[in-house]
Amino acid sequence: MDYAALDDREVVILACKGREPAFRELLTRYEKPVFSLVFRMVRDATLAEDLAQEAFVKAFHALGSYDPKYKFSSWLFKIANNLTIDHLRKKQLDTVSIHGSPHARSSEEAEESQITVTDTAETPEEYTENRQLGTRIEAAIGHLRPEYRTAVLLRHVEGHSYEEVAEIMEVPLGTVKTFIHRGRSELKELLAGVAT
Amino acid sequence: MTPPHPTNPGERNPDDDKSVGKSETPETTHEETVVNPHDDAHLNSELLQAMAEGALDPARMDPARAHLAGCGRCRAELEGWQLLFSELEDLPDLGPALGFADRVMTKVEVRPPLAQRAADRLRRLVPNRSAPSRVRHLNVNGIHEYLDRQLGIRARQLVDEHLATCGRCRSEMEGWAPVFEGLQALPRFSPPQGFADAVMARVPVAAIAEAARSPEAAWTTRALDAASRLIPATRKGWAVVGGLVATPTVAMVAAVAAVVLHPLLSFGGILTFARWRLSDALGAGWLRALESFGGNPVVLRAWEVVSTLLQAPGMVAFGLVALWASVLAAAWVLYRHVIAPSFSTENHAKASS
Numbered sequence: 001m002d003y004a005a006l007d008d009r010e011v012v013i014l015a016c017k018g019r020e021p022a023f024r025e026l027l028t029r030y031e032k033p034v035f036s037l038v039f040r041m042v043r044d045a046t047l048a049e050d051l052a053q054e055a056f057v058k059a060f061h062a063l064g065s066y067d068p069k070y071k072f073s074s075w076l077f078k079i080a081n082n083l084t085i086d087h088l089r090k091k092q093l094d095t096v097s098i099h100g101s102p103h104a105r106s107s108e109e110a111e112e113s114q115i116t117v118t119d120t121a122e123t124p125e126e127y128t129e130n131r132q133l134g135t136r137i138e139a140a141i142g143h144l145r146p147e148y149r150t151a152v153l154l155r156h157v158e159g160h161s162y163e164e165v166a167e168i169m170e171v172p173l174g175t176v177k178t179f180i181h182r183g184r185s186e187l188k189e190l191l192a193g194v195a196t
Numbered sequence: 197m198t199p200p201h202p203t204n205p206g207e208r209n210p211d212d213d214k215s216v217g218k219s220e221t222p223e224t225t226h227e228e229t230v231v232n233p234h235d236d237a238h239l240n241s242e243l244l245q246a247m248a249e250g251a252l253d254p255a256r257m258d259p260a261r262a263h264l265a266g267c268g269r270c271r272a273e274l275e276g277w278q279l280l281f282s283e284l285e286d287l288p289d290l291g292p293a294l295g296f297a298d299r300v301m302t303k304v305e306v307r308p309p310l311a312q313r314a315a316d317r318l319r320r321l322v323p324n325r326s327a328p329s330r331v332r333h334l335n336v337n338g339i340h341e342y343l344d345r346q347l348g349i350r351a352r353q354l355v356d357e358h359l360a361t362c363g364r365c366r367s368e369m370e371g372w373a374p375v376f377e378g379l380q381a382l383p384r385f386s387p388p389q390g391f392a393d394a395v396m397a398r399v400p401v402a403a404i405a406e407a408a409r410s411p412e413a414a415w416t417t418r419a420l421d422a423a424s425r426l427i428p429a430t431r432k433g434w435a436v437v438g439g440l441v442a443t444p445t446v447a448m449v450a451a452v453a454a455v456v457l458h459p460l461l462s463f464g465g466i467l468t469f470a471r472w473r474l475s476d477a478l479g480a481g482w483l484r485a486l487e488s489f490g491g492n493p494v495v496l497r498a499w500e501v502v503s504t505l506l507q508a509p510g511m512v513a514f515g516l517v518a519l520w521a522s523v524l525a526a527a528w529v530l531y532r533h534v535i536a537p538s539f540s541t542e543n544h545a546k547a548s549s
Contacts, residue, residue, distance in 0.1 A: 018405030027392040035387040064408035137378035156379035
């Protein structure tokens with residue numbers, strides 16, 4: 001059977017019937033988009049791989065509850081985005097400043113609590129990541145708030161409509177428009193700042 | 197800037213008395229000044245300005261040059277004028293603040309041609325939300341929609357026409373273009389080798405298929421989905437559900453109240469009407485039956501049986517049937533009273549006659 005010729009819903013039906021090639025077809029179709037989105041969100045290839053894997057596994061386990069009236073890609077991106085946002089929120093709570101504890105009462109205390117970075121050399125993976133995300137526009141995207149980043153990437157890289165972006169992010173349509181508008185405006189300012 | 201002159205303003209120069217072509221001498225003409233430059237008189241400022249501008253005709257240029265060669269004062273004055281003209285030429289072009297033209301145009305009443313006025317009026321009557329109006333400048337949202345290819349063909353044409361004539365909007369558009377072009381050109385990254393295998397190693401295909409096939413699971417999922425769709429998620433949703441539930445109830449109460457409170461209608465009246473209608477129908481039916489089968493011994497026998505039954509306990513059963521029929525008739529009257537009140541009044545009058 002030529003799985004590549006089928007649409008997403010037909011492939012999902014076959015996957016629900018236990019056809020392993022159907023699962024692999026879904027992976028072939030969406031591993032790049034999902035990994036790219038997560039990678040640009042977390043900016044760490046290893047972590048992005050883990051989160052993207054988790055998203056696929058979670059989606060495949062829940063295939064029985066997938067409602068075919070929605071686009072499969074939107075459903076999958078919703079799962080991946082929720083996992084990524086959850087991770088970023090958790091990471092934000094765990095973050096410690098390398099400049100020392102914010103609760104330090106004196107410069108000595110702050111100095112004592114500083115994190116010393118002893119080796120600044122790039123690992124091969126970091127080198128690749130830095131080259132991949134090192135362009136001006138990628139650097140500017142990295143400065144956006146996660147909500148703006150997701151909305152802009154889903155709209156411009158993945159080509160989803162505003163309605164689909166709203167569905168994936170589970171926010172009202174007007175909020176999505178605001179996210180995208182503000183994201184673009186910040187990108188413009190950031191790009192102008194880099195250029196000068 | 198002060199006009200260049202070798203002497204201070206107000207200070208009287210002894211040579212001034214000898215100056216030729218002075219403006220205060222009415223009879224002295226420009227030609228005289230140029231024609232007689234060899235006098236001891238100096239060149240006047242008008243001639244020197246013409247020289248500095250390069251506007252002096254050649255016939256007058258040579259005598260003036262000859263005078264300048266021997267007169268330090270006139271040379272100095274000429275250099276002063278040349279410096280002034282040079283500085284004036286170097287003055288930068290200053291523009292008004294942004295929106296100057298718009299501010300001016302808001303105060304200028306321009307009556308457009310008749311055809312355009314008619315077209316504008318028509319456009320106002322038939323609003324087209326997909327096409328932006330003929331605005332003087334594009335706003336940021338319009339630029340985003342244009343660059344994001346959200347505009348329809350006609351709207352794009354209007355924007356293109358505007359951009360062709362408006363440098364300000366073109367410049368604004370060019371400012372946004374790198375953002376959109378950069379985003380559109382972003383590549384997709386491939387996950388590391390073995391990504392699909394790693395995922396599939398964690399996916400129990402058979403178990404997933406079994407769970408998807410399980411009728412209990414499917415039924416439960418469908419039921420939960422259906423139930424979750426019925427539960428409003430917002431205050432507005434709850435308000436709609438409340439309204440949907442309350443409306444028929446209120447309408448029913450209102451209908452019953454309208455019937456009961458009608459001055460010509462009461463429960464007793466309805467029952468009486470039903471009884472009349474029933475007795476009329478029964479009487480008419482028996483009459484037709486007797487007319488049809490009057491000579492038939494079977495019918496006569498049946499009549500006797502019915503008569504006996506009417507006087508016997510079987511009358512109870514008959515009464516139940518009659519009661520049931522009267523309930524139906526009452527419901528019918530109620531229905532017709534609500535739908536067509538005049539009809540019930542008409543029948544009521546007919547029945548009482």
